[in-house]
Amino acid sequence: MVGKSRKEAMAETRQKLLAAGRKAFGTIGYAASSMDDFTAEAGLTRGALYHHFGDKEGLLRAVVEEIDSEMSERLLAISMKAPSRWQGLVDEWIAYIEMALEPEIQRIMFRDAPAVLGDPSQWPSANACIMALKTNLDAAKTEGQLIDVDTEVAARLINGASSHAATWIASADDPEATSKRAVAGFRLLLESLRKPDHGGTA
Amino acid sequence: MVGKSRKEAMAETRQKLLAAGRKAFGTIGYAASSMDDFTAEAGLTRGALYHHFGDKEGLLRAVVEEIDSEMSERLLAISMKAPSRWQGLVDEWIAYIEMALEPEIQRIMFRDAPAVLGDPSQWPSANACIMALKTNLDAAKTEGQLIDVDTEVAARLINGASSHAATWIASADDPEATSKRAVAGFRLLLESLRKPDHGGTA
DNA sequence: GGATTGACATACGAGATGTATGCCAATATC
C-alpha cells in the first residue's frame, strides 16, 4: 500500500464520485440529485466532489464525457463488424437509436445535459459519437455511395432525428410497436441519402 | 370597476404572472429564475403564483402551452399563404427552423421544458405545432405528392432534425453560414420524401 | 524526522422552494 497509494486512492475516490453521480443523474435526474445524498452513498462528502470536479456541473461534464466516449466506442465496434460500408452505416445509426433508448443515456445525454450544459455540439467532448457517425458518412461519400450532401449537416440532422425518435419511443405507450415504426421510417430516410446507382436495400 | 371586476382582475394577474415567467424563463432560463424575483417584477408575490399555477413547474407548463399555440398559429398562417401544397409544406418546415432560432423559443421549448417536463410528445398540448406539421404531410400524402411514409414518424423525425439543427445554428460561431448549410441540407431531406413523378424543385 | 502539501471533511452562510397562515375586498345571502 505504499508508493502510488496516494495517487491510487485519489483515482479511486474520483471514480467513486463519478459512478455515484452517474447513477443518481441517470435515475432521478440531475436537478433532483442531492450532492449530499449521492456522495454519502459513495462513502464520501461534498468536500471531495468540490475538490475533484469544482461543482455539480463539473461532475456532470465528467459523467457526460465518460458516457460519450463509451457510446462512440460501441458505435465503432458495430460499424467495424458490418460486412459493407453502407451496411455499417445503417447498423451504426440503428444502434445509435437503440442506445438512446437506454434510460441512463436518455436521461443524462438527451434530457438533462443539454439543458444544463447547452448545445451538445459545443461540448468539450465535441460529441465524439456524432463525429464517429460523420466519419462513416464521409467514407461512404468518398466511395461514391452517398448523394452529394454536407456530411456534417447530414450527421447532425440524422442525429437530431434519431435522438428525438428515441425519446419518443421511450415515452410511448407501446415502445415496441413505436420502435418498429420509427426504425422503418428511419431506414427509409437513410436510404434516401444513398446514391441510386447502388440500388438494392441495405 | 364593478361587475366583472373580480374575474377581470384575476385574469389580469394570471396574465401578468405568465408574462413575467415567460420572460424570465426565456432569458436566464428556468432553473435560474427566482420566483421571488420575477413575481416581484410583475408587482406580485409567489403567493399569487402558487394560487394560480400550483408550483413553478405549473407555470412553465402554462408558458409552454401559450408558446406552443402561438407557434402552431404562425405555422398555419405560413402554409396557407403558399401557392401550392408542397411549397406550403416546405415553407412551413423552414419557418419552423427559423422560429426555433428565436432565443425565447429555443430556450424554453427546446432546452428547458423537455428537461423539466419530459418528452414533448407527452405534453398535454400534445405539441400542437408538430401536429400542424403532420397534418400538412397527411394532405400531401393524400394528394399523392409524398412517398409512402408513416406521416407521424416522418413528422417526428423531421421535427427532431429541425430542432437540433436550430440549436446547432443558434450556438454556432457563424450562425448565418451555418444556417445556410443546414437549410440546404434540410431542403434536400424534404425533397427526398417527395414522389419522383412530381419532379421539379420546390 | 520535521516541514509541507494536499485530499477530504466540517462548519457556515445565502438563497430558493413549498406550505401554513393571515388579511382584506368582492360577492352572496337575508
Place this chain on the structure above:
DNA sequence: GATATTGGCATACATCTCGTATGTCAATCC
C-alpha cells in the same frame, strides 16, 4: 343595505441545497 362568507393574494416559516471558507490528518519531500 348590512352581515356572512368566500377566495385571491401576501406574509411568515420550515426545509433543503448549493458554494465557500476553514480545519485536519496522512502522505510526500528535503
